[in-house]
Amino acid sequence: MKKIISFCLVFASMFAFSQIGISQTGSSNRWTYGGGLGVGFGSNSSFNIGVSPRVGYRLTEDFEAGLMGNFTYQTSNYYNSTMFGIGPFANYYFARNFYLGSTFQQYFVNYNIKQDNGYKFSTDESALYLGGGYMTRIGNGSYFQIGLMYNVLWKENKSIFSSGLMPSVGFVVGL
Template sequence: MKKFIISLFVMISGVLFSQVSVGASPESTNRWTFGGGIGVGFGSQSAFYLQASPRVGYRLTNDLEGGVVGSVSWQTSDYYRSTMFGVGPFLNYYIARTFYLSANYQHYFINYKHKYYDYKTNAEEDALYLGGGYMQRIGNNSFMQIGLMYNVLWKENESIFSTGLVPSIGFVVGL
């Protein structure tokens, strides 16, 4: 199942990016946007983290965009292994194509297994990320986004996440 979902995300991303690059120009009347981010992390006890988050948006106005973002992540260490899938809507407001404000709701499905205690659990959690950041143009209508988001639904000792603060780096094509 995991291999199928990973393959599906890769194929969708490839198709979307290839369709955007054909004939895309700053004067384009196409209002669809595509993008996403990738994350990799390493830590103690052989910890490894891999995350991908493809997104599809639609420019409601020149400065306002709404859409859907998905996320999938895998974490493993000497002690545990987890898989997490998330999906939800987002809304971005762009300020002079240099800065952006963002709201992103995600509903997560989590599968967690502790390797030594034979403990397994499936859980769900909601997150509402609010924040913003800086945008750097990398092409005619392509941008890299660097920002900081905060999950306003995060509660210490009740969340699977260790903090509500989340740095973000991503790319968007079609603005």
């Protein structure tokens, strides 16, 4: 099971995020929108797809808060699962090249183990990710973003995830 969750985390970390926000020209639109989409294939006829939308509001020029969610579906010869998560986030941007972030997610997971006569079970887990990263400008108001978050609520052998670390890679437009 931990291999499956590890694969899911690596897959999820490879999502490219695109965010649309207010520009530096003083636009009065303070809403930001974005998200990610990912598809993966692997051995044992495995397939997964994930969607992670987000909406935020710029409280100041450097601070935004909002709500984000995610949905992941996975299947293989041995199992299938769905995972849904939702919760608030906050990001603080400084020096136009760095950011600090926090995200709380409540995950709801349903598993169907095909080998055990269709054994099904559900679980849920809370995660509080804290971290930050580096941004580099790639165009007019667009940034490439790379960072690392850590789930401070993660406990070994008591979590659906194999690690508390979550790398992130993405693009931000409109900061």
